[in-house]
Amino acid sequence: MGIEVVSIILLLMMFIVSAFLSVNIGILAFVTAFVLFSFTGTITIDDVYSSFPADLFILLFGVTYLFAVIQKNGTLDIIIGWGLSFVKGNIGMIPWIIFFLAMLLTSIGTSAIAVASILAGIGFRIAYRQKINPLLIAIMIQAGCMAGSFSPLNIFGIIVNGVMKSEGLPFSETTLYINTLTFYVFLGVVAFILLGGIRLFRVSSVQSLNIISNPVYEEKENKPKLTLHNIISIIGVILLVFLVIGFKVDIGFAALTLGLLLACLTPKLQGEIFKEMPWSAIVMVSGIVTFIGIMEHVGAMELMQGLVGMIGNPYIASLIASYIGGIISAFASTTGFLAAIIPLGVPILSDPSISTMGVVSAISISASVVDLSPFSTVGALFLSNIQGMSERKFFTYLLMAAGIFVLVGPFISWLIFVVIAGAF
Numbered sequence: 192m193g194i195e196v197v198s199i200i201l202l203l204m205m206f207i208v209s210a211f212l213s214v215n216i217g218i219l220a221f222v223t224a225f226v227l228f229s230f231t232g233t234i235t236i237d238d239v240y241s242s243f244p245a246d247l248f249i250l251l252f253g254v255t256y257l258f259a260v261i262q263k264n265g266t267l268d269i270i271i272g273w274g275l276s277f278v279k280g281n282i283g284m285i286p287w288i289i290f291f292l293a294m295l296l297t298s299i300g301t302s303a304i305a306v307a308s309i310l311a312g313i314g315f316r317i318a319y320r321q322k323i324n325p326l327l328i329a330i331m332i333q334a335g336c337m338a339g340s341f342s343p344l345n346i347f348g349i350i351v352n353g354v355m356k357s358e359g360l361p362f363s364e365t366t367l368y369i370n371t372l373t374f375y376v377f378l379g380v381v382a383f384i385l386l387g388g389i390r391l392f393r394v395s396s397v398q399s400l401n402i403i404s405n406p407v408y409e410e411k412e413n414k415p416k417l418t419l420h421n422i423i424s425i426i427g428v429i430l431l432v433f434l435v436i437g438f439k440v441d442i443g444f445a446a447l448t449l450g451l452l453l454a455c456l457t458p459k460l461q462g463e464i465f466k467e468m469p470w471s472a473i474v475m476v477s478g479i480v481t482f483i484g485i486m487e488h489v490g491a492m493e494l495m496q497g498l499v500g501m502i503g504n505p506y507i508a509s510l511i512a513s514y515i516g517g518i519i520s521a522f523a524s525t526t527g528f529l530a531a532i533i534p535l536g537v538p539i540l541s542d543p544s545i546s547t548m549g550v551v552s553a554i555s556i557s558a559s560v561v562d563l564s565p566f567s568t569v570g571a572l573f574l575s576n577i578q579g580m581s582e583r584k585f586f587t588y589l590l591m592a593a594g595i596f597v598l599v600g601p602f603i604s605w606l607i608f609v610v611i612a613g614a615f
Contacts, residue, residue, distance in 0.1 A: 194233045195491035201227075202482065202491075202531065206519060209527070215471055216527045217478025224485050233489055242484025244477060246443070247353040251473045253447035254344055257431070258301045259467035260453045263460050266424040267296065269417055271309065282321050283392035286331045289314050290379050293335025294372070299428050300344035300446070302469050303336035303562075307569045310335075311576040319578035326588050327386035329563060329573045331379055336569070337559045338375035342368045343435065343442065346469070347529060350476055351555060354533045360540050361547055370552035370608055371559075378560070420456050427453055472526050479530040487534070495535050505538075505545040509553060509609050512536050513601035516558035521566065521597055525558050532558070546613035553608050557601035564593035 201223050209216035224239050261267060274292040278284050289310055296306045314328040340347040343364040355362035383389070427449045434440040454464060486492050502508040512532065520528050532554060533540070540547050564570045565586050570593070577585045 194227070194231055194489045195486070195494050197231075198227065198482075198486045198489055198491040199495060202486065205482075206527070209524065215475055215478075216524055217471075217473075217475035220478035220482035224482050227485060227489075234485060238488050239481065239485065242481045242488070244353065244357070244480040244484075247349070247480060248473070248477050249441075249443035249447070250349045250353060251346060251443075251476060252468075253443035253445070253450065254300050254349065255302065255346065255468045255473065256464070257427070257446040257450035257453070258299075258305075259464045260450050260457075260460075261424045261428070262301065262305055262467055263464050264420045264424060264453070264457050265418070266421045267301065267305075267309065269421050270296065270425075271313070275313070281392070282323070283388065285314075285317055285321065285323065285391070286327055286383055286388055287379070289328065290331040290335040290338075293332055294338040294375075297336050297339030297345050298342040298368075299339075299432070300342070302346065302472075303340050304469065304568050304572070305467070306336050307332055308572050311572050315573075315576045315578050321391075323391060324386045325577055325580060325585065326592060327382055327388060329589065330382040330386070330592065332573075333563045333569055334375040334379045334382070337556075337562065338372045338379075340559065341371040341555055344431070344446075346472060346476075346526065347555065347559065349442070350526065350529050351533065351551060354480070354530060355540075355551065358534060358537055358540075360537070362551070363548055366548045367552055367555065370548070370612075371556055374552075374556050374604055374607070420453070423456065424453055472524075475524055475527050476530050479527045483531060483534050492534055492537075497538075505542040505550075506609060508539050509536075509545065509550045510601070510605045512539065512550070513553045513557040513605050514597075516554050517561050517597045517601045520558040521561040521564045521593055525562055525567075528558050529555065546609060549608040549613040553601070553604040556604040556608075560596045560600040560604075561593050563589055563596060565589040 205216050205219045205223065208214060209219060224242070228234050228236055228239055271292055274288055274295075278288055293303075293306050293310055297303050310332050311329075314332055315325055317323065318325045318328045339345060341351065342348050343352065348364060348368060351367060352362065352364050431442075431445055431449055434445050435442050454461060483492070502511070512535075516528060516532060533551070536550065536554065539545065539550055561567075562569050563573075565574055570589050573589060574582050574586060
């Protein structure tokens with residue numbers, strides 16, 4: 192058995208072990224790369240270090256640092272308070288306000304897990320009091336988070352962009368963002384109709400004005416006021432978008448610089464800021480990409496790309512890749528999977544007869560739409576915040592919803608972005 196086959200088997204084992212033992216797959220990848228170096232003699236320690244994605248690490252570190260600062264200085268609470276103020280007693284607007292808040296916050300770079308953790312506590316409390324289907328709230332939070340998670344400023348978008356560039360494939364950050372956003376708005380509309388959202392517009396708004404007039408701060412003595420730090424933070428985010436889009440400034444270093452400037456305004460929060468950063472995701476992506484680099488060095492990626500190319504029909508191959516993404520991500524890390532699947536799909540993505548952006552969009556959606564699963568971090572957050580329903584019963588609802596998404600999501604995204612959109 193060649194070293195390339197061994198590395199493929201080890202990659203599969205890493206996903207299995209991380210899914211069942213909750214071990215960070217990034218650490219597994221780093222250690223496995225070291226083991227291959229130590230016992231095979233095929234690669235050197237320099238090969239391991241050179242495979243480390245320094246540019247991707249700076250991107251992830253810089254963006255997540257900036258938004259950890261913004262989250263910790265209370266700016267997110269201010270933005271959420273503004274958003275919920277638009278409800279004005281109209282119960283039917285609540286799911287959509289939650290959706291668009293999640294989309295906005297993730298679009299500007301806030302971690303989906305951070306957004307979900309904040310909105311879950313608010314959303315399920317309101318759902319219980321207003322008799323809104325909690326599954327609808329869960330789907331709207333998840334769909335909103337995923338709608339913004341593929342923006343050029345968020346971790347999923349950063350990962351896909353970084354891997355596509357490293358493979359030398361044509362890629363448009365804006366197209367990926369618009370495609371995924373469109374799909375999740377569509378998902379939100381379907382969920383809203385099927386789970387009783389229409390009837391909410393017929394609910395009397397008089398009582399609701401009293402109950403949710405200030406849901407974010409109802410347990411606090413005083414509602415936080417907009418401070419100079421919050422204003423500077425909001426201006427900083429707008430400036431980041433302007434610099435990145437208008438002047439093509441490196442996102443990672445730009446975000447890190449702005450984050451440092453904002454952190455200097457609140458030096459007492461430095462320790463807390465680092466606690467808010469998604470270190471698990473950063474280590475996960477860095478480790479996976481490093482191991483993928485080792486696999487490329489020993490010829491494993493070329494072997495797997497050849498097997499993918501043997502399927503013949505790129506449309507069938509892309510559909511299979513989409514379903515693999517949905518199934519694996521339901522149990523393992525979406526972040527790690529996105530870093531691993533795109534290099535394997537190079538033969539499909541390089542085929543001129545099929546839309547590269549369509550395939551990337553379909554795979555990205557398929558891998559993320561199942562994050563509602565109770566086995567995921569977001570699903571666990573939903574379970575821990577549910578009100579008015581037993582956790583066991585809601586676990587079953589989330590599992591059923593995730594199962595439906597696994598079955599239907601990959602096919603619909605493939606049909607829309609690969610088949611239909613790719614034909615134009």
